[in-house]
Amino acid sequence: MKLLFATNNAHKLAEVQAVLGPEYELVTPRDCGVTEEIPETQPTLEGNALQKARYLRERTGLDCFADDTGLEVAALDGAPGVRSARYATDGHDFAANNRLLLANLRGAADRRARFRTVVALLRSGEEHLFEGIVEGRIIECERGCEGFGYDPLFVPDGFDRTFAEMSADEKNAVSHRARAVRRLADYLHGLEK
Numbered sequence: 446m447k448l449l450f451a452t453n454n455a456h457k458l459a460e461v462q463a464v465l466g467p468e469y470e471l472v473t474p475r476d477c478g479v480t481e482e483i484p485e486t487q488p489t490l491e492g493n494a495l496q497k498a499r500y501l502r503e504r505t506g507l508d509c510f511a512d513d514t515g516l517e518v519a520a521l522d523g524a525p526g527v528r529s530a531r532y533a534t535d536g537h538d539f540a541a542n543n544r545l546l547l548a549n550l551r552g553a554a555d556r557r558a559r560f561r562t563v564v565a566l567l568r569s570g571e572e573h574l575f576e577g578i579v580e581g582r583i584i585e586c587e588r589g590c591e592g593f594g595y596d597p598l599f600v601p602d603g604f605d606r607t608f609a610e611m612s613a614d615e616k617n618a619v620s621h622r623a624r625a626v627r628r629l630a631d632y633l634h635g636l637e638k
């Protein structure tokens with residue numbers, strides 16, 4: 446089954462495709478002629494995921510899903526949260542975001558953090574939300590070069606390696622996005638029965 450997923454990020458596409466499995470063929474906005482940046486201007490992850498999915502639905506008429514993720518750091522009152530992509534600059538500058546996060550946590554004893562993903566599915570005129578969370582902590586300097594974003598700074602609970610030191614399969618076994626997408630997949634598979 447073809448499913449339109451609101452991302453042109455190759456890392457995310459590969460992660461989500463691996464979790465959904467081969468029975469779903471993911472199609473990107475670019476594949477459907479949507480080349481402009483999809484707006485995400487809402488104050489919550491739920492709002493942004495719905496906004497992106499509704500935008501794509503209007504532009505293409507296709508059933509689709511969108512996700513939005515935030516890194517929520519306890520000692521920073523949940524920041525960067527919904528602003529995770531644009532924490533340090535207006536662009537998606539991963540290195541600058543990581544530097545700012547480390548600066549804001551300098552000397553902090555409480556390094557607890559979690560990634561939270563919300564997936565919004567628009568299907569047959571209905572809207573559904575799925576959430577995935579992984580708890581962990583922020584270490585004091587970057588380690589590893591896999592993945593993207595805050596991966597080199599985030600160690601999930603139960604591990605001593607960062608997401609950037611894990612293979613894609615290891616990350617997918619526990620990650621926020623994989624958990625949310627597995628809930629999406631369970632829902633879609635349930636519809637087929």
Ligand code: IMP
Binds near residue numbers: 512514516529592
């Ligand atoms: P998005 O909503 O998936 O685009 O995520 C927003 C921002 O959160 C990204 O620009 C990254 O900085 C960060 N982020 C999202 N998912 C991950 C992840 O799996 N690892 C590390 N950082 C992530």
